Amino acid sequence: MEGHGKRAVALIRPSVHFESEPVDYDGRQLRSHWLYETFGLAGDAAAAFVGRADVAGEHLVDLADRQAGLVIRADRMLHLIVEVFDPRLDRAVSLQRHLVHAARELVEERSGARLRRSGDDLFHGEGKLSVSIATVSAVSNLVHLGINVTNAGTPVRTASLEDLGLDAAATARDLLARFADDLESMGKAAVKVRPVP
Numbered sequence: 001m002e003g004h005g006k007r008a009v010a011l012i013r014p015s016v017h018f019e020s021e022p023v024d025y026d027g028r029q030l031r032s033h034w035l036y037e038t039f040g041l042a043g044d045a046a047a048a049f050v051g052r053a054d055v056a057g058e059h060l061v062d063l064a065d066r067q068a069g070l071v072i073r074a075d076r077m078l079h080l081i082v083e084v085f086d087p088r089l090d091r092a093v094s095l096q097r098h099l100v101h102a103a104r105e106l107v108e109e110r111s112g113a114r115l116r117r118s119g120d121d122l123f124h125g126e127g128k129l130s131v132s133i134a135t136v137s138a139v140s141n142l143v144h145l146g147i148n149v150t151n152a153g154t155p156v157r158t159a160s161l162e163d164l165g166l167d168a169a170a171t172a173r174d175l176l177a178r179f180a181d182d183l184e185s186m187g188k189a190a191v192k193v194r195p196v197p
Helices: 034-039 063-067 089-111 168-191
Strands: 015-019 045-055 072-084 116-118 121-124 130-136 141-148
Touching: 015 034, 015 168, 034 045, 034 072, 045 168, 072 089, 072 168, 089 116, 089 121, 089 130, 089 141, 089 168
Parallel strands: 015 045
Antiparallel strands: 045 072, 072 141, 116 121, 121 130, 130 141
């Protein structure tokens, strides 16, 4: 009978974009619809770019870091910003941890190095490789992941993609594709099961 049998699950795949021109990050980019306004990415999306990092004061989302007077600075950092339209903070933190795990997995595969994860940060030896934050807007989950491209301009002991022999652009493209694949797969997994009593 027509209309029966196996059907493909059609879900919208998150849009991704790697910006080849330098873009600096100061924290103001972590807001709803910045990806749409800047790169034309509507809906659930992720974008990556390389640029300076200089986040301090009122632009620090982490209140503990702000109260401690901490800053995030680097001369060259690979930035990934994710926006998913679901304003639940626990989901934002889950997305953040998933992105950090995907980054760790990718860097270890490509470099052969062994990384350590502490919360939402990655370390190579004693050097801090990444920074990350998750928050929500009125309409969406927002995640920023920054991975040091070099160790120049950082206020703490760091590790970098340069140390590990990895190219920032290639790492960004691979991580964006992997993250989009995972979100699409998670969506399919969620809609193919029935509830149980």
